[in-house]
Amino acid sequence: MSGNDLDSMDTGAVLRTGVRVMAKGSLGYRLATPLSIIAGLVNGSTMVFSAVAIGWATDHLIIPAFTDHAVPTRSWWIALGAIAGVSVLRVITIVTRAVAAAHVQYGNQASTRRALIRQYAKLGVPWHRRHSTGQLLSNVVSDVEVQWAPMQFFAFAMGSVFMLMVALANIARSDWYLAVVAVMLVLVVLLANFVYQRVMSPRARDAQRARAAVSSVAHEAVEGEQVIRTLGIVEDESDRFVRAAENTRVANTRMSFVSAAFDPVIELAPTATVLVVLLIGSGRVSAGELTVGTLVETIYLFLTMALPLGMIGRFLSVLPLAVVGNMRTGAVLDSVDYTQFGTETLNGSETSHGERALGVRVTAARFAYDGATRDALGPVDLQFVAGDVVAVVGATGSGKTTLVRVLARLADPDSGTVHYDGIDVRSLAAGEIESRVAVVSQTAFLFDDTVRDNVTLGRDIDDHQVWKALEVAEAAEFVRGLSGGLDAGVGKRGASLSGGQRQRIALARGLAGSPSLLILDDATSALDPAVERDVLDNIRREFVSASDGGRRCTVVMTAARKSTVTLADRVLLLDNGLVEASGTHAQLLAANAAYRAIVDAYADGLRS
Ligand SMILES: Nc1ncnc2c1ncn2[C@@H]1O[C@H](COP(=O)(O)OP(=O)(O)O)[C@@H](O)[C@H]1O
Numbered sequence: 088m089s090g091n092d093l094d095s096m097d098t099g100a101v102l103r104t105g106v107r108v109m110a111k112g113s114l115g116y117r118l119a120t121p122l123s124i125i126a127g128l129v130n131g132s133t134m135v136f137s138a139v140a141i142g143w144a145t146d147h148l149i150i151p152a153f154t155d156h157a158v159p160t161r162s163w164w165i166a167l168g169a170i171a172g173v174s175v176l177r178v179i180t181i182v183t184r185a186v187a188a189a190h191v192q193y194g195n196q197a198s199t200r201r202a203l204i205r206q207y208a209k210l211g212v213p214w215h216r217r218h219s220t221g222q223l224l225s226n227v228v229s230d231v232e233v234q235w236a237p238m239q240f241f242a243f244a245m246g247s248v249f250m251l252m253v254a255l256a257n258i259a260r261s262d263w264y265l266a267v268v269a270v271m272l273v274l275v276v277l278l279a280n281f282v283y284q285r286v287m288s289p290r291a292r293d294a295q296r297a298r299a300a301v302s303s304v305a306h307e308a309v310e311g312e313q314v315i316r317t318l319g320i321v322e323d324e325s326d327r328f329v330r331a332a333e334n335t336r337v338a339n340t341r342m343s344f345v346s347a348a349f350d351p352v353i354e355l356a357p358t359a360t361v362l363v364v365l366l367i368g369s370g371r372v373s374a375g376e377l378t379v380g381t382l383v384e385t386i387y388l389f390l391t392m393a394l395p396l397g398m399i400g401r402f403l404s405v406l407p408l409a410v411v412g413n414m415r416t417g418a419v420l421d422s423v424d425y426t427q428f429g430t431e432t433l434n435g436s437e438t439s440h441g442e443r444a445l446g447v448r449v450t451a452a453r454f455a456y457d458g459a460t461r462d463a464l465g466p467v468d469l470q471f472v473a474g475d476v477v478a479v480v481g482a483t484g485s486g487k488t489t490l491v492r493v494l495a496r497l498a499d500p501d502s503g504t505v506h507y508d509g510i511d512v513r514s515l516a517a518g519e520i521e522s523r524v525a526v527v528s529q530t531a532f533l534f535d536d537t538v539r540d541n542v543t544l545g546r547d548i549d550d551h552q553v554w555k556a557l558e559v560a561e562a563a564e565f566v567r568g569l570s571g572g573l574d575a576g577v578g579k580r581g582a583s584l585s586g587g588q589r590q591r592i593a594l595a596r597g598l599a600g601s602p603s604l605l606i607l608d609d610a611t612s613a614l615d616p617a618v619e620r621d622v623l624d625n626i627r628r629e630f631v632s633a634s635d636g637g638r639r640c641t642v643v644m645t646a647a648r649k650s651t652v653t654l655a656d657r658v659l660l661l662d663n664g665l666v667e668a669s670g671t672h673a674q675l676l677a678a679n680a681a682y683r684a685i686v687d688a689y690a691d692g693l694r695s
């Protein structure tokens with residue numbers, strides 16, 4: 088994505104973009120930015136002032152001391168006061184500049200990270216499908232870091248530019264010949280910087296890509312740890328990681344070669360120039376055109392110019408990487424692949440206890456995954472009456488999960504529509520669906536947090552409701568057995584619980600919000616058939632049936648076992664993304680051979 092943009096950027100564009108990013112980042116800091124710049128400028132001036140003071144001391148203290156031995160006390164005091172004053176000013180400005188620059192640098196890091204996280208949340212499922220989790224992690228960690236790295240040198244570099252100009256003016260005031268030498272020195276260093284940027288930019292991009300690849304591979308390895316171990320492919324996976332790490336090493340080394348060759352040029356150029364200055368300067372002193380003090384002052388200036396030139400060099404050296412980082416975070420921040428929302432609301436009662444079930448209608452819905460040659464779903468037409476308990480049955484890959492995603496608007500169909508109570512789900516306001524629809528999938532993701540927080544997920548749900556959801560999910564008993572009960576921690580990804588326990592916590596999470604549409608996608612696969620049956624019975628009794636005889640919740644569940652399919656009011660048979668048959672379990676059993684084959688397979692313990 089961003090690589091091509093960088094390829095088309097010349098060195099000037101990298102510089103302009105980098106400085107623009109830094110300037111933009113500085114704008115938000117009304118106090119820290121001016122403070123760091125003023126501190127930078129004052130600090131730059133103190134260096135020139137030191138040179139002037141040393142030149143003055145040479146002419147008024149040192150040379151007289153060698154010649155007539157009569158140095159007025161006043162001169163000593165002036166020299167002492169100047170040096171002490173400059174030192175104090177330097178300490179103050181160095182500290183101020185560093186603290187203020189850090190404030191701006193880390194403040195920008197934090198706000199870019201917040202913006203990225205908000206954007207990740209806003210971007211739709213199709214966008215997330217196209218970007219790996221490792222990629223997202225490296226955007227938020229290392230890209231943000233390199234993007235704002237130059238900030239620590241920004242004020243310093245600006246102070247340095249100022250200092251260089253004052254220094255040049257000062258040299259020009261004393262002697263034009265030496266001024267020409269100084270200007271040439273600055274030009275040589277700028278040229279070196281120019282070359283450096285050209286060589287560095289593509290290497291910086293490669294290094295940043297290699298870093299992102301490491302985090303992608305690492306993320307997958309951690310995520311797929313169990314698969315990797317059980318398939319015995321630890322070696323292969325390690326190789327993959329070693330290769331990614333090696334690529335990063337090579338890319339980073341290639342970068343450091345460049346800076347290693349460049350740093351001495353910046354460091355030594357001013358020192359080497361001093362020899363030239365001595366040569367020319369001593370001739371000028373002999374000719375009576377220059378005092379010794381001014382020559383000393385000029386040499387001191389050349390030597391101190393190494394510092395600002397080096398600082399400008401360091402700023403420029405981290406700039407290409409920052410431009411790459413900025414492009415990579417910008418690519419995320421500029422995406423507009425949002426899920427679109429409307430303004431309609433589902434007019435159920437607001438209280439969590441009196442909700443009505445949602446009716447669901449699917450019309451001519453088709454869905455194909457990116458790059459797939461055939462549709463994973465559809466076209467399908469379905470109608471779920473409010474309060475229906477529907478089982479969706481079908482072989483692995485028949486499209487059950489895809490249907491569930493479309494039903495819950497985790498994906499919008501490529502064509503066709505989904506309506507809740509007659510309202511197109513795309514015209515519902517943001518948050519409407521989440522507040523009324525719960526999806527529980529096979530892989531229950533638990534956070535490294537307490538049981539309570541894993542059930543409520545920060546929603547306004549009291550302990551009474553939490554316990555009720557746990558009871559219905561047949562989880563209350565084992566939770567009571569945990570030390571701490573609701574306050575017990577579940578460990579990383581729920582590591583301290585069994586697979587069945589994790590599933591039941593996830594079920595309770597889905598139930599705790601008293602949904603009007605509950606979608607269970609293989610959500611009970613890790614439970615004993617008897618427990619599964621109890622859970623479904625409980626759901627029917629506690630969440631579906633209302634006291635007035637109506638229904639509070641529509642339930643759609645996939646891939647239940649034979650024993651649980653019989654608990655559904657209706658069964659849908661999916662095949663190759665199409666509805667093959669629908670009816671009651673008894674009707675399908677009597678009329679459909681494919682259905683008989685599948686539920687018999689379920690009975691044998693084969694599940695999709
Ligand atoms: N993320 C995906 N990318 C591409 N193809 C997918 C993806 N998820 C599922 N599919 C394909 O879509 C079809 C339906 O899959 P799915 O809905 O998961 O079936 P089921 O849940 O019934 O096992 C399958 O052919 C599957 O390979």
Ligand SMILES: [Mg+2]
Pocket residue numbers: 487488489609
């Ligand atoms: Mg599935």
